[in-house]
Amino acid sequence: MTIKEIQDSIVEEFSMFDDWMDRYSMLIEMGKDCPIIDAQYRNDNYLINGCQSRVWLHAKMEDGKVYFSADSDAVITKGIINLLIKVLSGQTPKDIVEADMSFLDEIGLKEHLSPTRSNGLLSMVKQMMLYAEVFNNKV
Amino acid sequence: MTSNFDINEIRRQFPILDRTVYGKPLVYFDNAATTQKPLCVIERERDYYLNENCNIHRGIHYLSQEATEAYENARKTVASFLNAKDSNEIIFTRGTTESLNLLATSHGKLLVNEGDKILVSAMEHHSNMVPWQQMIQEKHGELLVIPMDKNGVLDLNAYEELLKQSPKIVSIAHVSNTLATINPIKEMIAMAHKYDIPVIIDGAQSMAHHIIDVQDLDCEFFVFSGHKMYAPMGIGGLYGKMEWLEKMPPYQYGGEMVDKVSFEKTTFNKVPFKFEAGTPNVGAALGLEAAVKFIQSLDRKAVEEYEEHLLNYATEQLSKIEGIRFIGQAPKRSGLVSFLIGDIHPYDLGTLVDKMGVALRTGHHCAEPVMTFFDIPGTVRASFAIYNTTEEIDIFIKAVEKAANMLR
Numbered sequence: 001m002t003i004k005e006i007q008d009s010i011v012e013e014f015s016m017f018d019d020w021m022d023r024y025s026m027l028i029e030m031g032k033d034c035p036i037i038d039a040q041y042r043n044d045n046y047l048i049n050g051c052q053s054r055v056w057l058h059a060k061m062e063d064g065k066v067y068f069s070a071d072s073d074a075v076i077t078k079g080i081i082n083l084l085i086k087v088l089s090g091q092t093p094k095d096i097v098e099a100d101m102s103f104l105d106e107i108g109l110k111e112h113l114s115p116t117r118s119n120g121l122l123s124m125v126k127q128m129m130l131y132a133e134v135f136n137n138k139v
Numbered sequence: 140m141t142s143n144f145d146i147n148e149i150r151r152q153f154p155i156l157d158r159t160v161y162g163k164p165l166v167y168f169d170n171a172a173t174t175q176k177p178l179c180v181i182e183r184e185r186d187y188y189l190n191e192n193c194n195i196h197r198g199i200h201y202l203s204q205e206a207t208e209a210y211e212n213a214r215k216t217v218a219s220f221l222n223a224k225d226s227n228e229i230i231f232t233r234g235t236t237e238s239l240n241l242l243a244t245s246h247g248k249l250l251v252n253e254g255d256k257i258l259v260s261a262m263e264h265h266s267n268m269v270p271w272q273q274m275i276q277e278k279h280g281e282l283l284v285i286p287m288d289k290n291g292v293l294d295l296n297a298y299e300e301l302l303k304q305s306p307k308i309v310s311i312a313h314v315s316n317t318l319a320t321i322n323p324i325k326e327m328i329a330m331a332h333k334y335d336i337p338v339i340i341d342g343a344q345s346m347a348h349h350i351i352d353v354q355d356l357d358c359e360f361f362v363f364s365g366h367k368m369y370a371p372m373g374i375g376g377l378y379g380k381m382e383w384l385e386k387m388p389p390y391q392y393g394g395e396m397v398d399k400v401s402f403e404k405t406t407f408n409k410v411p412f413k414f415e416a417g418t419p420n421v422g423a424a425l426g427l428e429a430a431v432k433f434i435q436s437l438d439r440k441a442v443e444e445y446e447e448h449l450l451n452y453a454t455e456q457l458s459k460i461e462g463i464r465f466i467g468q469a470p471k472r473s474g475l476v477s478f479l480i481g482d483i484h485p486y487d488l489g490t491l492v493d494k495m496g497v498a499l500r501t502g503h504h505c506a507e508p509v510m511t512f513f514d515i516p517g518t519v520r521a522s523f524a525i526y527n528t529t530e531e532i533d534i535f536i537k538a539v540e541k542a543a544n545m546l547r
């Protein structure tokens with residue numbers, strides 16, 4: 001699936017729930033199947049700045065596509081990073097760099113996260129984009 | 140629980156308590172961060188800007204004299220609230236943090252020499268630690284720390300031993316902002332005085348809730364924030380014994396704090412003006428005065444009892460939750476409860492509880508060394524004020540239970 005197609009399906013999934021508690025339940029569930037970062041990368045070098053809870057993110061390139069893995073000590077944060085991973089993992093670095101991430105506004109994730117969390121969300125997206133850009137320049 | 144005051148009448152004075160968040164009634168349990176403001180405070184500051192606004196102390200005209208008098212009356216009100224001997228022993232600052240920076244800077248010039256020591260406790264928030272740490276590092280000295288036990292109780296034997304190392308100042312919290320511990324400050328002040336060491340009490344978490352008598356305590360300094368005691372933000376203060384304030388050098392320069400100025404030399408105004416550089420926050424000072432009068436209008440003993448009842452009730456209800464762990468279990472606590480549930484991250488719990496309309500604080504509460512001591516990333520903290528109710532605690536408990544079930 002393309003990034004846009006995945007985004008659309010996530011927007012649809014989110015819109016099924018009116019209540020934010022249900023959306024959080026979904027994020028918590030999502031956190032449980034996050035591709036977990038290899039233990040060797042779970043260190044300060046892979047820590048994302050700007051998050052109140054700790055988030056580690058790793059990316060690797062295989063057959064021209066970027067694969068992300070992550071972990072967080074907070075479950076909701078882990079759900080959020082996995083949501084981003086679902087959208088961006090397995091895509092080409094060029095597609096990732098060019099991706100329009102405005103679906104985050106559409107599902108209301110940004111406005112429903114407290115500013116500190118919201119900053120964390122932006123930091124996560126930025127870090128994923130940075131990885132993609134580095135890979136893109138290498139290609 | 141019967142109380143000598145009408146909780147509904149008190150709540151009516153805080154209009155913000157009627158608002159909703161996410162469509163749910165607001166339960167505000169973040170009072171240790173800042174309390175809400177009663178109408179009398181809001182109206183006092185508003186009225187100042189509507190009818191009285193003027194720069195003080197220097198104008199010859201009517202408004203300036205009136206505003207100066209109002210500002211100096213506010214100082215008297217705060218002084219009598221703390222039972223200071225002389226109203227000039229009250230310096231207005233932006234709050235606890237600025238008061239402590241003032242003291243650290245001024246004492247850094249007056250009292251502390253190369254290689255000297257300063258004594259704080261293991262439960263201080265950053266504002267009562269970092270200013271001392273930075274000052275003492277410049278002097279190549281040492282910051283001594285009174286240890287505490289796993290319940291959040293300071294070790295007074297260790298304190299006595301540390302006093303023997305002749306620190307130049309002792310600076311300790313009255314009430315811990317993370318552990319709720321009420322420190323035995325009167326005893327600790329007397330102990331320091333045996334060694335002729337001056338003591339600073341950080342009253343940020345105590346002044347709204349407890350009766351403070353600086354003469355009875357006999358502390359050299361007492362610092363506080365207005366916004367944690369129903370007053371506006373941007374105002375707070377410091378009480379200091381006159382003999383100390385007189386010999387201490389200024390903290391900031393310019394504006395009202397000077398006496399005579401030439402390019403060769405400047406002499407400084409007398410206490411308290413020496414410490415109030417620039418145009419003060421007059422409107423907020425008048426708001427602070429209104430807040431003090433609001434607190435004084437209540438039966439203080441009844442307030443203490445009511446708030447203790449809230450804390451006991453919350454602790455009792457929380458202790459029924461599976462996997463609850465209290466951070467801070469000193470026998471004497473005040474105003475707040477810090478906890479964790481199982482291995483649930485405080486941010487996860489706080490986020491979900493927020494969505495149910497309950498405002499808590501999660502994180503390290505600007506006291507990272509305390510979190511390091513307990514080896515935790517942070518806590519969830521519920522902190523109470525006079526307008527909170529047991530009904531709100533019931534809502535809070537239900538929200539915490541629901542969130543915990545989602546996260547387990």
